[in-house]
Amino acid sequence: MDLQYPLELVGTFVFAISGALAVRDLEHDVFGAGFTGFITAIGGGSLRDMLLGSYPLVWIGDVYFLYAIFAGVFIAFIFPKMMLKLRRTMFLFDTLGIGFFTILGVEKALSLGVRPEIAAIMGMFSAVMGGVFRDTLTNEIPILFRKEIYASACLAGAILYLILNYFGLERDYNMLISISVIISIRLIAVKYKLSLPRLD
């Protein structure tokens, strides 16, 4: 799939924009916003690779990821109002991003020889932990503890990918289906304000 690499860069770019804009309300300066964009974009994949002992980390070994982040932060700097008006668009990009990064994370973990159970967790971590680090740094309640379904959609899609993979479905179809399922769950959950049951 020749689209994978450019899509990864686009996903990194979008995560950097959303991370940089996430802190606007806190009145951070441009450096703080850039730093947050950076952590959001690289956090999930870096944690995955550090847990798996896979070096060099993606953004350290391939400088184009860094450029994608710089570009995203730069866009957030010079067009903050436009980006915020595009909140709906950004939400869509973020949703595409978590779908895509989940499945790429699963595949990377599998390629390093771990069991499917571990690969599912690594896929979810790739997609959501950058946002969790962002929220922890800015003293927000981490996104995965908020109401609407988020990380659980990623985990569900990761498990689906692994099941379809086990039954031999061809990779490109499997990616398409699993990513679509993550995106659909997330969109439906946000539209209809669906959340998982609580413990009580």
Next chain:
Amino acid sequence: MDLQYPLELVGTFVFAISGALAVRDLEHDVFGAGFTGFITAIGGGSLRDMLLGSYPLVWIGDVYFLYAIFAGVFIAFIFPKMMLKLRRTMFLFDTLGIGFFTILGVEKALSLGVRPEIAAIMGMFSAVMGGVFRDTLTNEIPILFRKEIYASACLAGAILYLILNYFGLERDYNMLISISVIISIRLIAVKYKLSLPRLD
């Protein structure tokens, strides 16, 4: 000591239950609770191994740890009220857990060839950092900054183990003594509300 491996699994199971229940008051959904249970159970050992560069991480190399966590989270899900009534029991289990994980962490660090000073810190990290990550994620004051003696009991037990080890005490006795000391310090500190002096 053939009991070591099953005890490690039991400790992981108990940490997962206590982590999942820790967030109940925050009204997290089942996914958030499961995630918190997971982080609590694997956080300390994972940090220890990542600091020491020891790969694969325990729960990535041995899937039974993951199953122990799933079982703990599942129990917390289906019997939350019973588990909370068992708060006293859970506290005892947590106390057993930190005693046990401290000494196992010390031994693992020593086996990787680090100096005793480092091994003591690694032992304490193994026991308490999962809880610290849990508290950071849920925006709580980390457990090691609260009043009653907690991490310092682990550090004291770790140092004791290293001293007795230096003087050649046989391992099984040493484990038994050092773990008992950690547990005793913790139980006495909570019962009599003992805390360390403050800086002033």
Next chain:
Amino acid sequence: MDLQYPLELVGTFVFAISGALAVRDLEHDVFGAGFTGFITAIGGGSLRDMLLGSYPLVWIGDVYFLYAIFAGVFIAFIFPKMMLKLRRTMFLFDTLGIGFFTILGVEKALSLGVRPEIAAIMGMFSAVMGGVFRDTLTNEIPILFRKEIYASACLAGAILYLILNYFGLERDYNMLISISVIISIRLIAVKYKLSLPRLD
């Protein structure tokens, strides 16, 4: 430069003092203060080395760093009032520390073969992430999101070092200039309450 190693130890010592004292207002006990001093002193360098996969971590491979931390925490314990009266002195030490650690971090990253863009980030991480971990653990707004220029001074100095290095400036002069620039930016920013522009 024979001064490098002793200066690193002194920097670690100073970071440990400032970390231990940082939590006084939160009424932590001596253990909590010591823990915070420890995290402040080792956090930045440890993150840098874990991101780069460079093992053993400095303080794990060389026990004198641990002793420098113990000494710093000990000083903070027995002379807390004197240390707080020395707040101005401590601020100066901290400022020297971030200047020095930034450039050492850049050099270490370069020596591991990464690109200059990565080295600049690693230099900044070395200097500021210990403080960020400290602030996250103690539920403070991380220092790099506060008003006065801090991490951005480190990043500026790191980039300057890399540029001068590219043009072949001799290392000792380069270190001296780059560290001085970091220190000057920080001192001027605090004195005149300068901050970077915000996004709006």
